[in-house]
Every structure is written in structure tokens, then in C-alpha cells.
Amino acid sequence: MSLTLADARIVTTDGIHDGWLTIEDGRITHVGRGSAPRPGHSLGGRHVVPGFVDVHNHGGAGGSFPAGDPGTARDAIALHERHGTTTMVASLVTDTLDGLARAASALAELCEDGLLAGIHFEGPYIARSRCGAHDPSLLRDPSAQELAGLFKAARGHARMVTIAGELPGGLDAIRMTAGEGVIAAVGHSDADYDQTLQAVEAGATVATHLYNAMPPLGHRAPGPVAALLEDERVTVELINDGVHVHPAMLRLAYEVAGPGRTMLVTDAMSATGLGDGEYVLGPMRVRVEDGVARLVEGGSIAGSTLTMDVAFRRSVRELGLSLPDAAQVASLTPARVLGLADRVGSIDVGKDADLVVLSDDLEVAGVMRRGAWITEP
Template sequence: MTLRVNGKVVTPSGVIRQGCVEVRGDRISAVAEFPSIRDGHWIVPGFVDIHTHGGGGHTFTTGEPDSARAAAAFHLGHGTTSLLASLVSAPFELMRSATTAFVPLVQEGVLAGIHFEGPYLSAARCGAQNPDFLRDPSLEELTELIKIGEGAVRMVTLAPERTGALEAIGLLTTHGVVAAVGHTDATYEQTCAAVTAGASVGTHLFNGMRPVHHRDPGPAVALLTAPNVFCELIADGVHLHEGTLTFAVATAGAERCVLVTDAMAAAGMPNGEYELGGQAVTVTDGVARLARDGAIAGSTLTMDAALRHAVQVGVPVPDAVRMVSTTPALAVGLGAQVGALQAGLRADLVELDDELNVVRVMRAGEWVQ
């Protein structure tokens, strides 16, 4: 059976104003222009979120499969057809049990992989990470996680200034796991050394990092100017000033900028009291902060809202779409499967109205919302 979806189709090479995406089974079979088609809704590839801790009242951080399944379903309703389950700094026992619990979900396709944000992070830049669990990178721990993950472990964020970090980056990249730099007080030179060692993602650029100074450029400048590094950006109007967001996009381009949610369980939920990595979080006016010191604790963002915010501050729609779909898929090695409206890729797409609100979502050739 062939299914056709018509509208303003956003492809890697531009917008087909009168376009059609043809779907057979779970694959895109063709993308073409049909002049007889009226200019309709935006048709964009399914969003790929490589950094999210939960949503809809559910979390990935406890390693519970039912909660992970529910969080993934929440984000699917907002157009995210592929996501990494991001865990926060925790004892190794939890890292190991969560990996074991999430492997079946990755094999089933509910999750696209696991992202460990910590615990190998800087105490000085820990943000909402629990300082009690921070430690130097352990090759033994990482080796075991990679082994029991059976390919599910896709990214690890660490601070390159910690003892053993460069060796850990080497281990990760050797096993096909993305090494990301984040929650770091590293110098520009230390960050460049991490990139040379194989690090290829900057975790939520500017946030949880030594700030930029004209005599001490720090990690953000090193990551922005490294041609082989993808830079995560949290486009919620809270984590980044619009000038910072547009500066990053102008510097690195949509080909290297990745919009992420960094969402926690409170995404899509009312203001109130929540938890992240064993720490109390208060959400007020949609902004999540640690109860103990007011540090920003993830976000309540969804990928469709991130797309709208980026466009509102001046990013062209095709570039913003690339930043929520194509670029993140490439950043974590999923580009041959998802992230673009292109023949042969999985039929993941989102129909958006003219205000870029989600109308419906297709995943693997089936309408799911």
C-alpha cells in the first residue's frame, strides 16, 4: 500500500512548496514536486532529540522501563520520533541497571539509544547534576556499560579536564560511542585536546560551561569553531538569550547546530514540585530550578516548541528543521536511518500548521498522533 502526504515538504536540499512524500510500508519511497498540489501544511522529518531526561510526568533517570516508555510516548506526541534516553550523574549500580533495563526498549525501537550525562563531570560546573555522584572517568565502568548495552549506549558526556578523560574519549570512540564535552570548567586548550582525542558533541553549549572571556575563550569557543563538532543548543528562551542562540547558529551553521530539549519529567506538566537525579526541583512559570540553590534543572521544553522558538528569533524554517531532525541524527550516527525526508529512510514525518504547531505525526509509516 502506498501512502502520499502532500504539502510544503522540507528536504535536505530545500523546500518543495508543492511537494509530496510517498510512503510504502515503513520507508519513504519517493519525495517529489507535484505542481497540481495546493500549497498546504509544512511536512518535515520526525524530530530527533539526543538529550532528554523525561516528560509528561515520567523520567528516564531512574532506569524504569515503564516510565521510559511513557516519556517517549509523550515526546512522540510532540513530533519526536527518535530520542536518546538521557540519564544524570548516579552511582554505577544505577547506570548499570538502567542500561540493562533500556536495552530491550532500544531493540524494540522505543528508544534510539542511551545517553549518560555524567557522572564524569566538573564539580565547579555541575549545574543540576548531583555533586555527590561526580567522579573521574572509569574505563572499567565504561567498558562494562558498553558490553551490557549491546550497542544501546550511544553517547556519554564528560568533562575533559578530569583525570582519565582523554583515555575515556578514546575508549568510547573506539567502540562507536559518541563522546560529548559538557558540564566542564576546561580551558580552550583542554577542550581542543578532547576534540583531537575524538569528542564530537558539545553538550548544551554555554550552559554548564566556563564562560567565554576574551583572554580565556574556554570550551564554548573551542567547540563552536571545531569543524567536526556538533553543538547542542537549548532553544527555550531561558537557557540561552536569543542573541546567543543566533550567534551560535551563525557561527557553526545549521549543519552543526543541534536543538535539544534537555527536558525533565515536568515537560508538559503543571508547575509544582518534581525530582531530578535525587534532587528536589521546583517548576515555576514553566522553568525548572533546583530547590536547594535555584540552578536551572533541565527544561520543560518539547522539540516542536524549540523549533518554533528558533524560527521566532530569526532562524529560517529549513535551517530550524535541519537543527531538530537532520543534524541531530547525524550527530549520533542515525543519519542513515532517520532525520530527513529522503527515499530509503524510515518514514518518520511531522505535519505542522502555518504556526508550526503539530497537526499529526507519522513514525515508521504509521500515523501515531
């Protein structure tokens, strides 16, 4: 089956072009400029960007990935798809090893069905002093042997592990993780500048939600933020929801790391897409008020209610990114981090037809995944 999308403003890595594209069997076969050579589905001059790629997402629509329920996980996936996320990693939170293994095994089914791009273990190998919304009673020192068991439960779909490298066994766990082809991320860490560099030398290549759950940037004690921003081997996650990070610090990170080492994430939790109220994130109770999620006990920020279309829009409006740069940090850079840039992340011939159609005010007007409309414009 062939479909031509015409009268589009196509956002590519080298700019914005008035043109058209053709899709066959779920993949992009032609990208052209000007008028389409044959009649097609007119997009009325609206922008088309690549489907968003979210490497850090805990759920939505009432579904929580840490719960390991495939049914409600599908609800969460469907919600984020409607908001333009066509590639998603399911993030877990600190739990018992048995609980993590059960959740990973359940989510592996959705990976095998092509609905998820992998599983992210955010905990339990994180610092108690920077645990945020993780249950401190369940935290553990990193163990390569335990990680091997979690990877086995994930049946080859473990995609990322967040580790505080300064903990006993942390560097060995990072080496083991990277050696298995799984992304090792620095996060929920109390490491100083030098300890963070040691984690990067051991194989860490991602900063889990930069700035959050780590020591702040300081002029005498630069801490992990400076180490992670300046090292060309590291890609940094940024939560652009107006709550987690001040726009000035987002701009600073972007100016240092650039679009090639910056990626937007949602850190979304089960309340995303729903109203205020009480929810759970793993074993922790969360209250959402005015769209902001915080632990009932202690008040720590507990994920977000963000969707990637909002993060994309804020990056253009609040940070001043061009549409091609916003598309890179929301799509291509995370796709590269996941090793999927040959299939997704940009609008190029041969890639999956994962597309988001945006109105003039950058609201989602249509979403396509692998050539099939999720929401038809």
C-alpha cells in the first residue's frame, strides 16, 4: 500500500522544506520538494516532524510501567502515541529485585510486540541522599551479578540502567552494563566532579535527568553537572516541563551540549493525561496538584505529567530552538542513543514512517507510526 502526503512543510536535519513524501509498507520511500507528482493526502501546509523518541517514561493514562501490568501499560503507550511519541522506553523505579524482575518480564512482552523500545532500570543502585521519589529502604549497592539477573528477566530488552557510580561496586556495575551493550546512565548520584568522570571512563554515556537528583553546579565544586556537560561521550536528558529545571539552566545545558548531545525526556508517570489526585509510582504514593507530581510523604518531585509534544513546543517557545533543532533533541538524538537512528528519529528515505503533523501553533494535528495513522489529520 502506497500513501503520498502532500502540501507539507517537512522538517529535516538540514532545514524546513515545502514538499511531499511517499510511504510504502510502513517506510518512507520518497521525500520531495515542491508539488507532489501524484495526488495525495494534503496536509494543508502544516509542519511534519519525525515521531518523538522518549527514553525515560514511567507511564500515563493511569498505567504505570513499574506495576508490570501489560494491559495498563498499553494504555500508557497509547496516550503517549497520541501526543507524538512513536518510540518509547519503559522506565522502572526502585523495587525489590523480585519486583523488578517481574515487571521487566511483563514489559518484555510489549517489547517483543514492538510497542516498546526497551526497559530502563532507574534504581535500585542509586544514592540514598539523592533518591528523590525512590523508596530509600529498597536501595542497594550496585551488583554486576544482580544486574545480570535483571537483564535475564528482561529477555534481551534491557536498554538502560541508572547507576550512582560512587557507590561501592558502582564502577564495576557500569563496566558490566556497558559491556552487555546496555546504556549505563549516571543519575540519582551524590558524586563529585572527579567521581563522575570515573563513571564516564567506566562506560557511562547518559546523564539521567540532568540537574535533578544530583549536586548542583558550583564554581568551586563543579560536581556532576559540569563533568557530564563537558564530556563529549555523554548525552544529557532534560525534562522541559517548567517544573524540574529553570529555562535558564535548560538553555545553559543546550548551549554547552548542543542538539547532538541533548535529548528531551518526559519522566512521565501514571497521572499523565489525567487530572489531579493521588497515584502511585512503584511503591510510593504520589499526589498531583496543578499537574505537578510530588510524593505524599516528603514532597519530593515524583516524575512528571509531561508529554513530548509539550516538551517540544516549550523548547521552541521558551528556549528559542529552531524546529530542526527541536526535532533533533526530541527525536534523532535519543534515537542515536538507543542505536535506532537507522530506523527512526528523522524524516529520511528508508526509515520507518513515524511522523507527527503539527498545526501552526505546534499542537499535534496527526500522528503516524510505521505508516499507520494513530490520529489522522
